[in-house]
Each structure stands twice: as structure tokens, then as C-alpha cells.
Amino acid sequence: MRALLGALLAAIAAGTAWAQNTNDPRYPSGPVPRGAQDRSDWEIEQERRQEAAGAPSLPAWPKDGNLVEFRGGNVSTFRFYIDAASLSVSKDLVIRYTLVARSPSGVTNVSYEGMRCEGAGSVRIYAYGQDGRWAPQRSEWREIEHNVAQSWHGELSSRYFCPNRVTIQSAAEGLDALRRGGHPSVDSQTQLGR
Numbered sequence: 001m002r003a004l005l006g007a008l009l010a011a012i013a014a015g016t017a018w019a020q021n022t023n024d025p026r027y028p029s030g031p032v033p034r035g036a037q038d039r040s041d042w043e044i045e046q047e048r049r050q051e052a053a054g055a056p057s058l059p060a061w062p063k064d065g066n067l068v069e070f071r072g073g074n075v076s077t078f079r080f081y082i083d084a085a086s087l088s089v090s091k092d093l094v095i096r097y098t099l100v101a102r103s104p105s106g107v108t109n110v111s112y113e114g115m116r117c118e119g120a121g122s123v124r125i126y127a128y129g130q131d132g133r134w135a136p137q138r139s140e141w142r143e144i145e146h147n148v149a150q151s152w153h154g155e156l157s158s159r160y161f162c163p164n165r166v167t168i169q170s171a172a173e174g175l176d177a178l179r180r181g182g183h184p185s186v187d188s189q190t191q192l193g194r
Contacts (some may be wrong), residue, residue: 056136059086068178073151087171117162
């Protein structure tokens with residue numbers, strides 16, 4: 001009886017593993033990525049096309065003269081900047097930029113990121129910077145969390161790059177919003193917190 005129960009459990013486990021790896025025709029080469037089952041076929045196809053096209057080329061290392069400071073949230077002691085030379089808006093409405101964060105003690109963190117405005121907004125990291133060089137990083141899109149301690153992505157989204165949840169149309173529009181301290185179409189209530 002134990003042998004039969006063991007064989008049955010092994011068969012169920014093997015069947016479950018196989019189902020996770022091959023049941024979804026959109027992912028013939030492996031498991032369904034976490035969260036993919038909650039997305040439409042169109043969203044999955046768009047992401048697959050972007051992945052097939054490869055990651056975006058990395059920008060030049062940011063120069064201090066090109067940095068535009070923005071408010072990174074109420075509780076942060078860091079100072080946040082966007083490298084004006086790296087800011088772009090692609091045809092598929094992904095905003096790409098180099099983010100520079102400096103601590104009060106002078107430690108600098110640099111990352112090249114992408115942001116989408118639809119829904120609650122999402123962000124992904126393409127590369128981290130260290131000692132004047134990029135280290136490519138393959139991260140998944142993740143939802144932007146608003147009103148949290150680490151709120152710089154929420155600030156970038158709601159105040160500058162996704163005013164009223166609409167994607168900016170150009171790098172010039174984004175830079176103008178950064179220099180003004182907020183996008184002109186965002187009302188003061190939205191700028192105070194999403």
C-alpha cells in the first residue's frame with residue numbers, strides 16, 4: 001500500500017511539474033513566468049517582442065552637468081537626479097532614464113531604468129552603475145508602489161513622467177516637468193500624494 005501511495009504521489013508531482021513547464025503554449029521553452037497568468041495574451045506578446053529585440057543600448061555614463069534634481073519623496077534623505085542626456089520615450093511608451101541617488105555621506109547609486117505609465121505604473125532595471133561602468137541587470141517589470149518609504153519611483157511617475165497616469169510624449173516634456181518641480185498638468189493634490 002505504501003509503495004502504491006508513493007508511486008501515486010510521484011506521478012502527481014511529475015505531472016504538476018510538466019504542467020507548469022509546458023501547459024501554456026505562450027511559453028514552450030519553460031515555466032510560465034511568475035505573474036504572467038494575470039496578463040493578457042497581447043501584453044505577453046508585447047513583452048516577448050521587446051525581449052526578442054534585446055535590451056536597450058546603455059547610455060553614456062552620466063555627467064554632473066547633465067543631472068536634473070527631483071524630489072524623491074518626503075522621508076528620503078537621499079538626493080535624486082535624472083541624467084538629462086539619457087532620458088527618452090520609445091514608440092512603445094517606455095520612458096528610459098539614468099537615475100542617480102546620492103546619500104548625505106556622498107555615496108552615489110546609479111541605475112538605468114525603464115518606466116511604464118499604464119495602470120499603477122511599473123518599473124524595471126536595465127543596468128546598475130559602478131566606478132563609471134554599467135553592469136547589465138535583467139529584472140522583470142514590477143508595479144510601482146506609491147506612498148511607501150522608498151517612494152522615488154512613485155514620485156517620478158505621478159509628478160513628472162506619468163501626469164494623471166498618461167505617458168509623457170517626449171524627453172523634452174519630461175525634462176521640463178523635472179525642472180519645474182512637477183508636470184504642469186498635475187494638480188497640486190496629486191503632487192502631494194497619489
